[in-house]
Amino acid sequence: MKKLRLAIIGLTACSGCQLSLLNCEEELPGLLDLFEFHLFPMACSPALLEGEYDAALVEGCVSTPHERELLLELRKRSQYLIALGTCAVWGGVAALRNGEDREVLRQQVYGQSRIACETAEPQPLRSVVRVDAVINGCPPEKNELLGLLADLARGTLPAEIDYPVCTECRMRENLCLLTEGDKLCLGLLTSGGCKARCPSMAVPCEGCRGPVPEANLAEAMELYAQKGFDRITVLERLCRFYPEWKL
């Protein structure tokens, strides 16, 4: 069987998504029978884009002209382009300060020193190219990454997750941190797939997987208000991983 040719690329990112894939230590040797990892900066020697790819897995968001060009070129060369992790799908923490004056931000970080490259407000991949599938999470769950690779090996793509963290939380029979514990848990607005990892350890969901499709913000806000959380507080929490909640 012909191996599938993959490109794994990091744009503006912390590399945590790539690291999650690298952490699949037990499974990676077996995956080498199915895939050729042509580009994988955390695991392979540096390489340039070359030839066509069966799939490109892209971590991080777009914040420089170079990244934009790289992404456009990768799109041209790849049958499938998959946004890997919350930065790539929604903007994530890199887009946390979008809307603020970039020159002020630059001075806060770099002072008077000059920076060599031009930057713009970080944007998710879909603002530049067509995206064929997404894997949410900051970072994504190991089982989702392996599931993605299994889907690619079968010639398919992962289905969109259309249920919130609450669904998995209830399936695990957890006490609700919001309704029973009066804690600001964002699980009802957040895309599931993590098996309610945080609420299962009594830690409120921070919304790191971005919004669930058809999230009912108005209804959720009413529930939060009943629990004493004002709209600004809730929105500030939500915006840490998906700045467009501000809209």
Ligand code: SF4
């Ligand atoms: S989604 Fe999270 S883990 Fe992945 S690059 Fe962004 S900040 Fe890092």
Ligand code: SF4
């Ligand atoms: S604890 Fe959070 S994720 Fe679990 S059911 Fe309550 S609101 Fe939903």
